[in-house]
Amino acid sequence: MNTKFTIETDGLGKRYGTSWALRECTLAIPAGHVTALVGPNGAGKTTLLNLAVGLAEPSAGSVTLLGGHPAGSPAALDGIAFVAQDTPMYKNLSVAEMLHLTRNLNRFFDQGQAKARLADLGIPLKRKAGKLSGGQQAQLALTLALARRPRLLVLDEPVAMLDPIARHDFMATVLTATAEDGVSVVLSSHVLAELERVADYLILMSRGRVQVVGEVDDLLASHLVLTGPAAEADRYTERPVVHVRRAEAQAHLLVRATADDPVPPGWEAHPVGLEELALGYLREPVAASVPGPARGRHAEPSEVAR
Amino acid sequence: MTALTLLARPEQDAALRPLPWRRMAWVTWRQHRVALAGVIVVLGGLAAYLWQTGRGIHQAWNFIVTCHPANSATCGQAAGLFNSQYVPTEVTAGILLTLAPALLGAFVGAPVLARELETGTFRYAWTQGFGRWRWTLGKLVPLAVVVAAAAGVLSVLSWWFFAPFFAAKFGTPLAPALFDLRGVAYAAWTLVAVAIGALAGMLIRRVVPAMAATLAAYLALALLPGLWLRQHYLPAVHTTSNNVPGFAWILDQWYTKGGKFAFQGVQKSGTNAAIEQHWCPNAPPSWSLGECLSHHGYTQWTSYQPVTRFWPFQWIEAGWLLVLAALLIAATVWLVRRRAA
Numbered sequence: 001m002n003t004k005f006t007i008e009t010d011g012l013g014k015r016y017g018t019s020w021a022l023r024e025c026t027l028a029i030p031a032g033h034v035t036a037l038v039g040p041n042g043a044g045k046t047t048l049l050n051l052a053v054g055l056a057e058p059s060a061g062s063v064t065l066l067g068g069h070p071a072g073s074p075a076a077l078d079g080i081a082f083v084a085q086d087t088p089m090y091k092n093l094s095v096a097e098m099l100h101l102t103r104n105l106n107r108f109f110d111q112g113q114a115k116a117r118l119a120d121l122g123i124p125l126k127r128k129a130g131k132l133s134g135g136q137q138a139q140l141a142l143t144l145a146l147a148r149r150p151r152l153l154v155l156d157e158p159v160a161m162l163d164p165i166a167r168h169d170f171m172a173t174v175l176t177a178t179a180e181d182g183v184s185v186v187l188s189s190h191v192l193a194e195l196e197r198v199a200d201y202l203i204l205m206s207r208g209r210v211q212v213v214g215e216v217d218d219l220l221a222s223h224l225v226l227t228g229p230a231a232e233a234d235r236y237t238e239r240p241v242v243h244v245r246r247a248e249a250q251a252h253l254l255v256r257a258t259a260d261d262p263v264p265p266g267w268e269a270h271p272v273g274l275e276e277l278a279l280g281y282l283r284e285p286v287a288a289s290v291p292g293p294a295r296g297r298h299a300e301p302s303e304v305a306r
Numbered sequence: 307m308t309a310l311t312l313l314a315r316p317e318q319d320a321a322l323r324p325l326p327w328r329r330m331a332w333v334t335w336r337q338h339r340v341a342l343a344g345v346i347v348v349l350g351g352l353a354a355y356l357w358q359t360g361r362g363i364h365q366a367w368n369f370i371v372t373c374h375p376a377n378s379a380t381c382g383q384a385a386g387l388f389n390s391q392y393v394p395t396e397v398t399a400g401i402l403l404t405l406a407p408a409l410l411g412a413f414v415g416a417p418v419l420a421r422e423l424e425t426g427t428f429r430y431a432w433t434q435g436f437g438r439w440r441w442t443l444g445k446l447v448p449l450a451v452v453v454a455a456a457a458g459v460l461s462v463l464s465w466w467f468f469a470p471f472f473a474a475k476f477g478t479p480l481a482p483a484l485f486d487l488r489g490v491a492y493a494a495w496t497l498v499a500v501a502i503g504a505l506a507g508m509l510i511r512r513v514v515p516a517m518a519a520t521l522a523a524y525l526a527l528a529l530l531p532g533l534w535l536r537q538h539y540l541p542a543v544h545t546t547s548n549n550v551p552g553f554a555w556i557l558d559q560w561y562t563k564g565g566k567f568a569f570q571g572v573q574k575s576g577t578n579a580a581i582e583q584h585w586c587p588n589a590p591p592s593w594s595l596g597e598c599l600s601h602h603g604y605t606q607w608t609s610y611q612p613v614t615r616f617w618p619f620q621w622i623e624a625g626w627l628l629v630l631a632a633l634l635i636a637a638t639v640w641l642v643r644r645r646a647a
Contacts, residue, residue: 054433105431
């Protein structure tokens with residue numbers, strides 16, 4: 001039962017009171033990727049993930065998982081593992097009891113793998129979950145999630161509360177799991193720096209809307225940074241400009257262009273990094289919205305932003 | 307990483323049968339054993355109190371029953387002492403027994419969902435493979451049944467405790483304050499208390515306010531049947547006899563003369579003393595008011611529930627409480643299923 005997409009949404013929206021936390025979200029996240037859901041606080045990342053794991057009901061549209069299972073349905077819950085923001089844990093249960101609890105609540109649980117991983121991490125089984133450090137709690141939550149052998153691992157701001165070392169270790173575990181178990185990952189974050197190393201698929205969100213969708217390699221290949229005289233910046237019209245950053249006499253233009261596109265005289269083209277690309281879009285939440293595929297139904301996601 | 311190969315895992319392609327309910331047994335026990343220990347403390351403490359004071363009461367009552375000669379000063383003194391000493395105990399026990407289900411509902415029922423929602427752990431629990439509405443049902447039903455069963459055991463003890471008071475004709479077993487402290491009704495009330503707690507926890511989403519709401523809602527609900535509902539479980543019996551069967555629950559009493567209501571507006575107690583003083587100041591003490599008044603041409607009407615209806619009333623009350631508890635739990639599960647986080 002291989003499935004092409006992990007999460008598919010169609011016109012998905014969520015309203016709290018009168019304000020929309022998420023609207024007109026139509027996505028198909030391909031399987032086999034580490035997908036980063038990036039955006040500022042309040043962009044709708046958590047809302048989207050809550051809808052996907054069935055903790056919230058859509059106000060509009062629909063969301064299905066792993067080949068058409070409605071979010072929150074037994075089949076969907078069976079195939080996913082979710083680590084919520086701040087990794088909520090029963091503080092008065094020991095680590096061993098958390099393992100036993102999770103084992104009881106799921107169809108499949110790899111107790112041996114979980115214990116081995118905890119031993120590697122130096123997390124004692126007898127310690128109460130509430131007595132673990134923030135990094136250990138996050139690792140425990142991740143271990144519990146991975147031991148279920150999910151086909152999709154959903155992580156909501158997994159590293160936001162962690163110190164840099166714990167953050168690095170956590171992401172290393174995620175990467176190992178994707179490499180060894182072939183699990184697809186969707187993780188949300190507003191920490192950009194960490195993502196470049198792990199994510200190969202990007203969804204940028206702002207103000208409750210999806211702004212950019214695509215494979216990281218494709219996005220990087222279809223964007224350039226042009227550096228040139230600030231005075232000339234407004235005159236560049238050859239390719240769509242996402243964002244203009246001015247630094248004294250120089251301007252840096254994030255443009256949708258490939259390395260094959262001509263560079264105007266006096267300008268210098270540089271490849272763009274993921275962080276720079278994301279920041280460029282996030283600073284232009286309206287103007288830089290991705291045309292077409294992100295809005296269109298069942299578009300081929302990798303075609304976005306071309 | 308190839309995009310389309312996903313690691314197969316055992317059972318992945320098998321038809322998805324729900325996980326067996328017994329998986330929830332350990333989960334429920336581990337997460338609520340402290341609350342269940344609290345149940346033992348509350349009900350055990352109450353049982354110890356009933357047992358301790360009840361033995362004294364039974365001894366005193368046995369002394370009165372076996373006292374010879376019955377009209378001696380010693381025996382009269384013993385009876386008087388019984389009244390002054392043990393009636394307050396009876397009242398105290400009644401209050402404690404009334405409060406116990408409310409406490410159990412607040413401490414066992416309310417936190418089940420409120421704690422998950424307050425601490426955010428519902429985001430863990432409700433995304434596991436067991437499924438959230440089954441998780442809720444798998445917790446609530448065993449907890450409610452275990453707590454109700456424990457209350458049922460206590461009600462056997464309270465049956466024994468109150469026996470001397472009924473033997474001493476202190477009141478009818480159908481009396482509003484006492485009826486539901488014994489028998490199956492007590493267990494059913496406890497079941498409802500836990501169900502109220504669970505629903506309050508789901509609606510309020512915070513442990514302490516949910517507990518307070520549970521106490522308030524339960525006590526308000528517990529007052530209703532005695533005041534308005536229970537007397538209508540079966541149609542009341544009317545009699546013009548002055549000898550109303552013993553232990554009957556007298557609902558109303560009035561007098562007629564010549565086909566008209568007499569002493570209009572004067573009902574059961576209170577002003578009876580005024581009537582008595584006016585009509586029967588010199589009547590023999592063995593006469594009841596009705597007997598005296600019948601000598602003056604009045605007819606005494608009594609509307610009552612005979613004590614033989616104790617068990618039918620117990621089952622009627624337990625029955626509708628069981629339905630109510632089922633509805634409350636169903637509403638809670640429905641909310642868990644529906645309500646977005």
